[in-house]
Amino acid sequence: MIKDRGTIKWTAMMLPEHVQKIKQWKREAYAENPRNLSEWELEDLQQTINQAFKQHKTVTITTWQEAKYVQWTGRITALDESQQLVLETLTAVIRVPFHSIHAARLDDESYD
Amino acid sequence: MYENLPERSIICIDMKSFYASCMAMLEGLDVMTTPIAIVANFTQPGSVVLAASPPMKERFKIKTGNRRFEIPKHPDIKLFEPKMSFFIEMSMAITRLISKYVPPECIHIYSVDESWVDLTETAKLWGPPEDTAKEIQKAIYDQFRIPSAIGMGPNMLMAKLALDLEAKKSGFAKWTYEDVPTKLWSVRPLSEMWGIGKQMEAKLNAMGIVTVGGLANADLNELEKKFGIMGNQLYHHAHGIDLSIFGEPLVKNSALSFGKGQMLMRDYHTRKEISVALLEMCEDVMRRTREAGYVGRTVTLGLSYSRSAMTKGFQRSKTIAVPTSETMVMYKTCLELLDEYFAGEPARQLSVRLTNLEPEQSIQLDLFDVKKEQRQILGHTMDSIRRKFGVTALLRAVSFTDAGTALKRDKLVGGHLA
Numbered sequence: 001m002i003k004d005r006g007t008i009k010w011t012a013m014m015l016p017e018h019v020q021k022i023k024q025w026k027r028e029a030y031a032e033n034p035r036n037l038s039e040w041e042l043e044d045l046q047q048t049i050n051q052a053f054k055q056h057k058t059v060t061i062t063t064w065q066e067a068k069y070v071q072w073t074g075r076i077t078a079l080d081e082s083q084q085l086v087l088e089t090l091t092a093v094i095r096v097p098f099h100s101i102h103a104a105r106l107d108d109e110s111y112d
Numbered sequence: 113m114y115e116n117l118p119e120r121s122i123i124c125i126d127m128k129s130f131y132a133s134c135m136a137m138l139e140g141l142d143v144m145t146t147p148i149a150i151v152a153n154f155t156q157p158g159s160v161v162l163a164a165s166p167p168m169k170e171r172f173k174i175k176t177g178n179r180r181f182e183i184p185k186h187p188d189i190k191l192f193e194p195k196m197s198f199f200i201e202m203s204m205a206i207t208r209l210i211s212k213y214v215p216p217e218c219i220h221i222y223s224v225d226e227s228w229v230d231l232t233e234t235a236k237l238w239g240p241p242e243d244t245a246k247e248i249q250k251a252i253y254d255q256f257r258i259p260s261a262i263g264m265g266p267n268m269l270m271a272k273l274a275l276d277l278e279a280k281k282s283g284f285a286k287w288t289y290e291d292v293p294t295k296l297w298s299v300r301p302l303s304e305m306w307g308i309g310k311q312m313e314a315k316l317n318a319m320g321i322v323t324v325g326g327l328a329n330a331d332l333n334e335l336e337k338k339f340g341i342m343g344n345q346l347y348h349h350a351h352g353i354d355l356s357i358f359g360e361p362l363v364k365n366s367a368l369s370f371g372k373g374q375m376l377m378r379d380y381h382t383r384k385e386i387s388v389a390l391l392e393m394c395e396d397v398m399r400r401t402r403e404a405g406y407v408g409r410t411v412t413l414g415l416s417y418s419r420s421a422m423t424k425g426f427q428r429s430k431t432i433a434v435p436t437s438e439t440m441v442m443y444k445t446c447l448e449l450l451d452e453y454f455a456g457e458p459a460r461q462l463s464v465r466l467t468n469l470e471p472e473q474s475i476q477l478d479l480f481d482v483k484k485e486q487r488q489i490l491g492h493t494m495d496s497i498r499r500k501f502g503v504t505a506l507l508r509a510v511s512f513t514d515a516g517t518a519l520k521r522d523k524l525v526g527g528h529l530a
Contacts, residue, residue, distance in 0.1 A: 003344040004355035009307070010268065013223055015526035018200050022221055025204060029216045 024066075031067030034102055048104040049085065052076050061087065062103040063096055072096070073107065114289045117266070117353060120232040121241035124263045124271035125248070126280070127206070130225030131163035133258040134202045135192045144259065147171055148190045149183060152528055156377075157181040162194055162528070196525035199224055206252055213238060213248055220268070220358050228268055230358055242286060249284070263287070269354030272306050292352040297325030307349055315339075324350050370401045370408070371465030374527070379418045379458035380515065386415075386459055387447060388515035391508060393464045394443040396518075399495050399503075406469045407435035411442055413449040414463035421457035428453050434478075435470055438487060442466060 037045070052059035053076040060073045074089035083098045127133060129143060131150040136143035147168040153159040161178040169175050174183050183189065203224045210219055210229055220228040229248070231241035238244040245262050252260055263275025264286040271287075273296060278285035287295060299305050300323045302313040319338070321327050327335075328350035335343035348354070372393045380386050390413075401408060409431050416425035428449050436442065446464055478484055497506050504522045511518040523530055 001344075002348050002353060002355060003341050004348070005341065005345055006356045007358075009345070010220070010222060010356060014221075015196070015200065015224070017197070017525050018203065018221075018224060021200060021204050022207070025207065026216055029211065 028067045034064040034069075037102070045101065045104055048106060049076065049079070049101075052104070052106055053079055053085075058107040059087075060105050060107055061096060061101055063100045064102050065100060069102065113351065114353075117289070118355065119266045120230060121235070122265060122268055122271045123229050123231060123241070123245045123248075124222075124265075124268070124275040125210075125227055125229060125245075126261050126263075126275055127203075127225040127252075128259040128261060129163050129165050130203075130258070131194060131199055132165040132168070133256075134199050135190075135195075136165065137202075137257045138195075138198070139190070139192075141190065143257070146190055147186075147188055148192065149174055150192050150194050151180050151183075152194065154180075154191070154193055194528040195530070196528045197530045200525070202256065202258075206256065206258070209251060209255060210248060212251075213244060218358065228271060228358070246284065259283075265352075267352075267354040268356050268358075269306070269349060270352050273352070276306055277304070287352070289352055292328075293325070296350070296352060297323060297328060299324040302327070305349075308346070312346075368406075368469050369465055369467040370397045370404070370406075370469075371412075371463060372397050373414070373461070373463030374517065374521070375461050376459065377517070377520075379420075379460055381458050383450065383454065385515040386450065386454075386462070387443075388510040388513055389462055389517055390446050390450070390464065391439075391443050391510055392516065392518045393462065394446060395439045395508065396503075397464055397466055398437055398439040398442055398491070399498065401466055401469070402437045402472075402491055402495055403499075405472050407437045407472045408466040408469040409433075409435045410466070410468035411445040411449070412463075412465040412467065413446050413453075414461075414465075415450070415454065415459050416461035417455070417457040418460040421455075423455050423457055425459075425461070426453045427463075429465075429467075431468065434476060435468070437472060438491060440487075 048059070051057065056075055058073060058075055060071055062069055062071050072087055072089055072094060074087045076085050077088050077093075078086040080086065084095045085098065087094050087096055132148045133143045135150060136146065136148055141148065143165045145167060146165060148165040149161050149168050150163040151159050152162055157180050159180045161174060161176055161180070161183070163176055164174050168189070172184055172186070172189065183191070207219060207221060207227065210227065214229055214231065214234055218230040218233070222228065231244050234244055235241060238247070242264065245264060249260050249262055252258055261275060261279040262284050263271045263273065263279040264284075265271040265274050266289060270289075274285040274287040277299060278287070278295065302308045302316055302322065302324065303310050305324055308316075316327065319330070321330055327346060330347065332344070332347050335347050337343070339346065374389070374393065376389065380389065410429050411432065412427065412429035414425070414427040417423055430445050430449055432441070432445055442464070494506055502522070504519055507518055510516055
């Protein structure tokens, strides 16, 4: 009877840095592209962002980064001309390129 | 015997003198004609040779594992220190190139310079797998100037054996089950074969088995009785039989653990010196444990003595009552193990490991340990400072003593220059 230990025997000597790169590559390889937004969705997005910016409201922005969706919550402090907005979260200030934004939601309206 | 066994077209591809080839590409040298050696560290004469180009091996008899002082002084010889990050980048670039031919699940990465590729299903797309294999080999050479060797077989083991035992000399070799008696069984010493180490070889020799053929014709029951499941595996490997399928060795973490080992740059003689290195290692292991959101109960300490010592070293573990992710708790346990088993000989290699892990869900408070919560938060705070400003932004004072290694090791990838 063959008692094969299967893939365990090939467990390799891998550098952690290498493993990390491989995982990232696999994530990218299997990632689907983000869904294209329709015209009215884009309009809605723009409206929400404008409102959040002008009324200093807390907003949650969903962005498409490195093959996955990432959410950020904070206040928009600037909309600059280089196609970015500046978002101040509780702990950090980040710059979000417009093209990576996928959805935006005003936080205090989230339960309507 | 070979009915119903895998009949796939699997290749095992190995980059020839990978580190040396990468350096050659970077420096515009030809790895096949220039004697090149990669030496772990220029400043130490005892530093080890990590890779050598073919002419280095042939003309100067220097191969991987030699020492820097053994390399003759010769104007033709080009010596380099490793660039680990670059080597890993190159390895990934090659993997991406291979994935132009097959989907990622058909690539099984074994190390920086070795992978298996399953070409069974690509026959419809790219034609005969042998041609595809050679095409991949050529593409890697054309694009990166990195020569490679390919072994091909009906399963992962046969591909590996074809590579190790024939293709490393000829560049390409395809083995079938029919080749086993002619090509595999004559192999001796036994440790030439994948999966058999020096110790196993000695044990088998003692049983009167000296060739792979001898192993294949040995009594399976006897092998099993002596070596357990490994005996069964040995027997079937000797017949070229391997049922393993392309798996996901990276994600599987059935026995999740966090650990760290290091070869010390010099002999550490005293408990005090060893404990400095241990504290640094515990800190690193626990930082990773905390970042992953785990706590653990079993601490393992390994220590090997320098070659001049009389004894071999030890590896012992201890399980503590309350699971922890606190550096100092692990450190204390390590010291207890050290005090119990340390023979006082010069130490050269250390390893620490935390196993028996569980997700960190809540802090178990202790009526008599009022500072526990603060310490827990302190650990995470230190980690976030390190995440933001680098691992060495915040160090324990011992790291600045002579025995400390954290500062030097920060610049390394996989123990070598980044």
